[in-house]
Amino acid sequence: MGVEDLGTDAEGSPKTPAPAKRESFFHRLYVGTGAFDVIGKRRRWYIFFGALVLVCIASMGIKGFNFGIDFEGGTQIQLPAKGSHGQITEDGAKAAFEKALGRPATEAQKVGTGAASTIQIRSETLDPADVFKLKQELFTELGPIGSNGQPSVQAISDSAVSASWGGEISQKAIIALLVFLVAVTIFLAVYFDLRMAAAALISLLHDIVVTAGIYSLIGFEVTPATVIGLLTILGFSLYDTVVVFDKVRENSRGLLGLTRRTFGEAANLALNQTLMRSINTAVIALLPILGLLIVGYVLLGSGTLQDLALVQLTGTLVGVLSSIALATPLLVDFKMRDPKFRQQADRVRARRASQARKAADRAQDDEFDANDDESLDAELRKEKAYAAAASVPVRHQKANRGRPSGKPSSKRKR
Known part of the structure; x- marks a missing residue:
């Protein structure tokens, strides 16, 4: 491919290419071109989520929960x-x-x-x-x-x-949660694979622990409606995770036979491509929840609607964050344990290193050619200078040939 001719300016000098326009944050967010490196910075996300989980577990163990009358009696x-x-x-x-x-x-x-x-x-x-x-x-x-x-x-x-009624509700909720997790594991293992199922389950457990921990930290009252609402948010978190995983599978199809990008890069591209969709889905889901919260608190006062909306609001925000910054990075780490994906990543890096060396060699050759051209131009300028300097004495010698040295010729007037 030849170099594009940019033309010359008014003085005859070649024009320099204009600097590339920097895309805005919202443009990159909308087009999903892979500009946000979530996978590459996954260790920072692990530290963040790990610290959050530890704080929530400590709060649940030390502070406990503010149980409502349905649990306390x-x-x-x-x-x-x-x-x-x-x-x-x-x-x-x-x-x-x-x-x-x-x-x-x-x-x-x-x-x-x-x-x-x-x-x-x-x-x-x-x-x-x-x-x-x-x-x-x-x-x-x-x-x-x-x-x-x-x-x-x-x-x-x-x-x-009676406190026994709240206990029965909690027991049935735990049974429903276990059945849900088993069904989810089977579905993800069949639809995707075991690694994706493991990453999704860890993300779901994170959502449960963090949502419960936030209730403990802030002191929200725990009612049967809270327990029911906690089960409903798991479906939303799972839905968002499945959407991202489906795009990851699409981007990584036939990846082991290619050297264009690694699995981590394909997963990061999938995250960027579905990021705007995840945000839009979360916003649409939060609108009715906020409406439910306003109706339950402002119009009807504290009650079942408020408890249900509060846990859904908390869980939805936590679920969106974990599906983006936790589930997919975990999937990448699980996949990279497979020697086939590690070898493919090595081939990608080797190909890029070879391309970098070739580019460096071409740049060096271009530099040598430029230096040779400059040397040749300098030699030509020297030869022209020598020729110009030598031409002056020759003409002077021709003009004074046959005359005594030092005696200029003169014509007498007759």
């Missing part, structure tokens, strides 16, 4: 948020509880909005006498207004929650 008192003295607040309900029983309530929160809003008080299990005493104190201090528009003690309801 206890008594729940519910009354309208509107009283004879105005709106009933959580602090007012806690003060009435402590005044009636001489000990603070476990939790008091407002649920719902407008006329349908209520105050929920949770505490340890109370006997019937304490429940009756508490209702009387709440009626006296707060005067909750019932459906008839008048203060009524019947507007205050109570319910006892």
Whole structure:
């Protein structure tokens, strides 16, 4: 291939090529040309994920979880948020509880909005006498207004929650999780291979541990809705991982017989090609989750919808990050344990080293040719200078031939 003729400028000098325009971050992100080296920097990602998992495990072991009443058991008192003295607040309900029983309530929160809003008080299990005493104190201090528009003690309801119910939910959730993991392993092993199945399972376990650890660190309340929501995020994380792995398989088809790129480079290209899709999928998935969270918290108050949306929001963000920066790098390391892929990588490096040597030799030859041209030009300039210097005495000698040395000729006028 010849060198492109760029022409000359106004002074006759050859034009220099214009510097290549630097592509923006968003352009590289959109076109997916492999500009983001995720695989090459996978050790940094391993350190990040490892530190995150250690922090989460330490928090779960030291701090524990903030289990809701469904897991701990206890008594729940519910009354309208509107009283004879105005709106009933959580602090007012806690003060009435402590005044009636001489000990603070476990939790008091407002649920719902407008006329349908209520105050929920949770505490340890109370006997019937304490429940009756508490209702009387709440009626006296707060005067909750019932459906008839008048203060009524019947507007205050109570319910006892057994801790065994939350335990049963947890047990069934663990069984469902194990069945899910076994089914996923079989599917990935058949559809892809065992290495991809192992990388996907490690990524899924990471999502579970980190999501649970975030709940422990921040102190979010763990309810049965939280457990159910935790199971739903695994499907999203698995979906994103399968999309990336499918592109990796497409890019690496017939790779062992080629020397264009290594398996790690093919996997990194697949990540870049699916990165925008993963981001778009995550954004689309987060929009309804945010809507669910807003409806559950702002409009209806703290409840099942909020608990469900909160764990899905946390798990979706963690799942997207792990499918990009953890699952695929693990797959590359698993694949590179195979001698066939290591030998193919060696052939790629040898081919590139040979091309680099040839390029260096061509550059050196071009430099020698340029030096020879410069030497030849210098010699020609010298010869021209010598010829110009020698031509002056010869003409002078011809002009003074036949005349005495030192006596110039003169013509007499007649």
